[in-house]
Amino acid sequence: MEKIIVSGQQTLSGEVAISGAKNAVLPIIVATLLTEDRCTLYDVPRLADVQTISEVLQSLGAKVDYQGHTMVIEGAEVSKTEAPYEYVQKMRASVLIMGPLLARFGRVNLSMPGGCAIGTRPIDLHLKGLELLGATIHIDEDGVHAESNGRLHGNDIFLRVPSVGATENLMMAATLADGVTRIENAAEEPEIVDLANMLNAMGADVRGAGTSMIRITGVDRLHGASHTIIPDRIEAGSYLLAGAITKSRIKVTNCIADHLRPVLDKLEESGAKVIVDAEAMTVEVIGGDRIRPVNIKTLPYPGFPTDMQSQFMAYMCLAEGTANFTETIFENRFMHVDELRKMGANIQIDGKNAFVTGTPVLYGADVKATDLRAGAALIIAALAAEGETTIGQLHHLDRGYEDLIGKFKQLGAKIERVDQ
Numbered sequence: 001m002e003k004i005i006v007s008g009q010q011t012l013s014g015e016v017a018i019s020g021a022k023n024a025v026l027p028i029i030v031a032t033l034l035t036e037d038r039c040t041l042y043d044v045p046r047l048a049d050v051q052t053i054s055e056v057l058q059s060l061g062a063k064v065d066y067q068g069h070t071m072v073i074e075g076a077e078v079s080k081t082e083a084p085y086e087y088v089q090k091m092r093a094s095v096l097i098m099g100p101l102l103a104r105f106g107r108v109n110l111s112m113p114g115g116c117a118i119g120t121r122p123i124d125l126h127l128k129g130l131e132l133l134g135a136t137i138h139i140d141e142d143g144v145h146a147e148s149n150g151r152l153h154g155n156d157i158f159l160r161v162p163s164v165g166a167t168e169n170l171m172m173a174a175t176l177a178d179g180v181t182r183i184e185n186a187a188e189e190p191e192i193v194d195l196a197n198m199l200n201a202m203g204a205d206v207r208g209a210g211t212s213m214i215r216i217t218g219v220d221r222l223h224g225a226s227h228t229i230i231p232d233r234i235e236a237g238s239y240l241l242a243g244a245i246t247k248s249r250i251k252v253t254n255c256i257a258d259h260l261r262p263v264l265d266k267l268e269e270s271g272a273k274v275i276v277d278a279e280a281m282t283v284e285v286i287g288g289d290r291i292r293p294v295n296i297k298t299l300p301y302p303g304f305p306t307d308m309q310s311q312f313m314a315y316m317c318l319a320e321g322t323a324n325f326t327e328t329i330f331e332n333r334f335m336h337v338d339e340l341r342k343m344g345a346n347i348q349i350d351g352k353n354a355f356v357t358g359t360p361v362l363y364g365a366d367v368k369a370t371d372l373r374a375g376a377a378l379i380i381a382a383l384a385a386e387g388e389t390t391i392g393q394l395h396h397l398d399r400g401y402e403d404l405i406g407k408f409k410q411l412g413a414k415i416e417r418v419d420q
Ligand SMILES: CC(=O)N[C@H]1[C@@H](OP(=O)(O)OP(=O)(O)OC[C@H]2O[C@@H](n3ccc(=O)[nH]c3=O)[C@H](O)[C@@H]2O)O[C@H](CO)[C@@H](O)[C@@H]1O
Pocket: 022, 023, 024, 026, 092, 093, 119, 120, 121, 122, 123, 124, 125, 126, 127, 161, 162, 163, 164, 165, 166, 187, 306, 307, 329, 330, 331
């Protein structure tokens, strides 16, 4: 079984370049199903999730050529509308094929999607929205079956919560619908804006992405396009925290600081300095003071991202005092707590709240990456810990961090991946 071994308490230095965003590239790859033409994507990260979604597209009949960081997709021969269970149960984002396939072919069959076990993650908003666009939906033991009689019809859709995935699915479905769709209480994440930019490059008419009201005027057909994926704000934030917890000075390049404002604010509040340049951020910690405790409440964008909660918690394990974390997005996103405790962290959980009372030292231990961001949190903790930490269940980390070992080694970390 493969493990990562980290020897802690090394100071990091130098630069690390951020890859394209996992959460932007997945819906954008799926969006290419809306056209028969060729689409070219640049800055596509080499991730297990990207491999999985491209296999889903190929299983539907698409031609996918994925060389380096460029992906060329041709959808002329897409004919199937059923996604195989083996892929869908691996990855949450596979639910996004519903919108494009319904819009282009009038039907789609999908088993219930998998992904990290961070919550129940229902898809009611996706389904309700598709019904409002005219689809008929039937659920049985094989999964979800959706059909439309002819073209979908534009409609007003109000999302009970600003779901990222539902906003993306409905936005894609509405591009080929007859008439105007308004998505109210839409998610405002940068990845939504990136998807809207791709759709508009394909000839769609999507306005207001990045605000809570998105207006889509349906068009008859979409054509091929080229698009460069935005940098991964969560990967960037994870490296900044690795720099801060090891009291290092590191520069994170190919990133957009504006997408990470709440994380940068909290880092500064904790005593770290973040210098923002065009497309780069440098974190630096001067002096030997303990980290100041800061409270974190996860919220939809532009609030503090849930995908950075566990990494920030790892950082707070060494604070001088108590930091309160409130997780408002997912009901089971404290799985890293038990693992951090094995490293000596003092954390109490009460429902949606975790109270982290910092200790002066963390210790290396044998831990597991219980989900993607939990894995990142454990690496961050391990970099600062005394002794050696062994991290297992790496398939979660492989979903979302490109060349993790290579990038940390470049920063001077003592980190290896071994087969034990
Ligand atoms: C591939 C991808 O982009 N994943 C991201 C996406 O996940 P994902 O799109 O799955 O997350 P959502 O924004 O949909 O989920 C937010 C909340 O809405 C709830 N909900 C969602 C849909 C629905 O039909 N009904 C419902 O109740 C969820 O249970 C959750 O409590 O946004 C999350 C929130 O920023 C991130 O943590 C994930 O990294």
